[in-house]
Amino acid sequence: MEDTDTTATRSVRIGSEHGLHARPAKLFTQAVGGSGAKVTIAKGDGKPVNAASILAVIALGIDHGDEVTVSVDGDDAAAVLDRLVDLLLTDHDS
Template sequence: MVERRVTVASKVGLHARPAALVAKTAAAQQVQVTIAKDGHDAVAAGSVLNLMTLAAGHGDEVLISAEGEGAQAAVDTVADLVASDLDG
């Protein structure tokens, strides 16, 4: 399993537009990508609703993970997006 911790950069956290962008990107990966916030179970990152249930706000640290062939690329792609400012 490949895992990477990142800090949520968007000022609104993983809500609304940022959640939609992350979910779309995660769903496009060849492996299932999950995301977890401390104290919460991991959820499928390809679902906007799942991302919003995490209540991950600006500055929160999340753990992004995936398993299988292509997992490293998938985790890096989603993690880089979460760690960037998606508020634009």
């Protein structure tokens, strides 16, 4: 069987009005955990953190409009990245 692991990376601006606080961060990290892929997220030019860790994600202090870079390593990385970017673009505070 052929190895189908791939890497996909994209930068996106946060859509939630109050940033990635507890509720949107929980939705995001749950989606990461359910994806089965290795995912990192970085704020601006900062160091990437494990996107499956709610504490690591909240510790980044990501506010509305901040640019983050999400990288996905694993099977179907582009599709996983599309789903995660959709979550980040959505305003979960309205």
